[in-house]
Amino acid sequence: MSSINKPASLSRATRCRRPVVALATTFGLLALAAPSLAQQQSTFDYWQYNREMIQRGLQAIFTCNGLFVSNRTLEQVFEQELAYLPDPVGTANSGAYVVDRERRAVAIGRPDGVPVMRAAFREGISCIALAPDQTFDDIDSLPELGAPPLTGDPARIAWPDGDMVEDAPLPAVIDQVALDAASDWAFDRESPEQVTLSLLVVHGGRIVHERYAPGVTMQTRTRTWSTAKSIASTLIGMLVDQGRISLDAPLGFPFLPEVAAGEHDPRSNITLRNVLNMSSGLYPIDNTNLELATGSGMAYWAGESSIEQMRHRGLIRQPGTYWDYENYDTLLAVYAMKNALGDGYHEFPRRALFDRIGMRNTLVGMDRFGDFIFSSQIYTNARDLARFGLLYLQGGVWHGERLISEEWIDFVRTPAPSLTDSGNYYGGQFWLVPDDRTDVPKDAYATVGNRGQYVIIVPSHDLVIVRRGLDYGAQGFDRWDLTREVLKAMPN
Incomplete structure (x- = not known):
């Protein structure tokens, strides 16, 4: 009885495996070993679309704040604020961007598969990033803080509450030469990437x-x-x-x-x-x-x-x-x-x-x-x-x-x-x-x-x-x- 039952059991197992073996043989997969975890490294950047969108958003925020918060020129913004970016859109002279000085807003890019990204200045806040599906028409819906500024002219209020600073010699305990040298150390950097x-x-x-x-x-x-x-x-x-x-x-x-x-x-x-x-x-x-x-x-x-x-x-x-x-x-x-x-x-x-x-x-x-x-x-x-x-x-x-x-x-x-x-x-x-x-x-x-x-x-x-x-x-x-x-x- 055992000599009859064993082949029957093997035959069932073989029937279960055959389709897999045939399929693997047909497509040449039988010789492939299962990849180890170390080999399962993806080389495709599945976040590329997001990265390009955020790259434009970065430029929109940097440009908007550079112009309307820091009061810098567009040339200064491209030279320093945007030096942080690997590939900014356009130049200070022209490019695929819009600067709306009346609305104090910026748009970066064209609708080319990556969204145009926008940022707008809001009172009391600085510039806010708009969503990819928003336009300049949505600016008025963005939050702002309208609290009045502090009273008084800071130029007439003594430091530290204001900006009026007494013009007086340094205390004798401070080494002027060493302090100037420290300042030069901070500003005169060997690395051009360090901008004080x-x-x-x-x-x-x-x-x-x-x-x-x-x-x-x-x-x-x-x-x-x-x-x-x-x-x-x-x-x-x-x-x-x-x-x-x-x-x-x-x-x-x-x-x-x-x-x-x-x-x-x-x-x-x-x-x-x-x-x-x-x-x-x-x-x-x-x-x-x-x-x-x-x-x-x-x-x-x-x-x-x-x-x-x-x-x-x-x-x-x-x-x-x-x-x-x-x-x-x-x-x-x-x-x-x-x-x-x-x-x-x-x-x-x-x-x-x-x-x-x-x-x-x-x-x-x-x-x-x-x-x-x-x-x-x-x-x-x-x-x-x-x-x-x-x-x-x-x-x-x-x-x-x-x-x-x-x-x-x-x-x-x-x-x-x-x-x-x-x-x-x-x-x-x-x-x-x-x-x-x-x-x-x-x-x-x-x-x-x-x-x-x-x-x-x-x-x-x-x-x-x-x-x-x-x-x-x-x-x-x-x-x-x-x-x-x-x-x-x-x-x-």
Whole structure:
């Protein structure tokens, strides 16, 4: 019986395999081995369409803000603002773009398969990116802030609340020659990709050095990039000080996609501390070669919402255990701030901070839905950033009034727990002196923005340094090297 049953069993198995074998033989697939994971690398850029769209959106925002916020010429915009782009559309003389000076708006590109991308200036905000399906006819639907400016002429108000600076000799303890040498070090760069626009040094609350590149003035506002994160952290800290939000409580809003009713979403355990420490544990997007294809770039440059996709990430690590620099983590904290403020959200930055310390030249960018893009998009000048640094240098006090607590300053200067074994170089949306730097004081800390935007605070030397740049390409201007050079002029 067994000699009969075995062939029958084999015959059944053979019938099951035969069609596959025949098909493989027919198409010559039988000899192909299954590819390993290492071989499964795609060479096609599936994000190419998005990248081209965002490239145009970048140019629209840079051009719009360069012209209508920074008050630069189109020639200056192409020479410096757009030097950051690998292949800008057109030249300063002509090209496939439109500058509508009456509407203070810009359109980049032609309808050639990639959308025409547009940006428009809005009062009190700076330029807003329109969606690909919007035109200049939609400009009036974009948000704007119409709050009146601070009263008084800043030229007649003494520094730091205004811009009137006493013309007096430097204190004898400051080495003028060494300070000038530090300034030359900042401006006369060996790398043509490092373009210093301004350098401002405040010692003992007094401006002791101020220098601008040709074509730049004290009033010139440029993009802060991620220095905005430190400003956002300050505003959030004010709410923590008031007890309106908690550093160690969950963020308090649903993530996307939302879990079914009654189920627990592990992302609901993420705290404000986690996201301010860049340690949310959520899947990263911006630092996986997708920043200029999707992620925050869609809100920055393409008119997408800044609060939707940031909540649409899965948890891949335990919150607080892994440091991963991500624009979306900052925006999660800003969303928590928005929910805490309610109707006072749009007025809060000026009312709570800017107006109180004389930051008259500062504009906070928004997406087209009215949400602040506090991870990057603030436009301001060197003096306003010096005022911001001075607030921290003075321990959070301005003219005897406490604006931020010492506890919050301690938090932003404390290394993220996730960096204990990696150099301790980041705190609460401020950058810290790495463990391996021994040539600058360990108590120094700084805001850092792309293209060389730095506010460096050195409490032990009663010092604030502001450097604004339009670096491009590889960049590489080192903030701690600048600190070292300026300290050569300061008393020990």
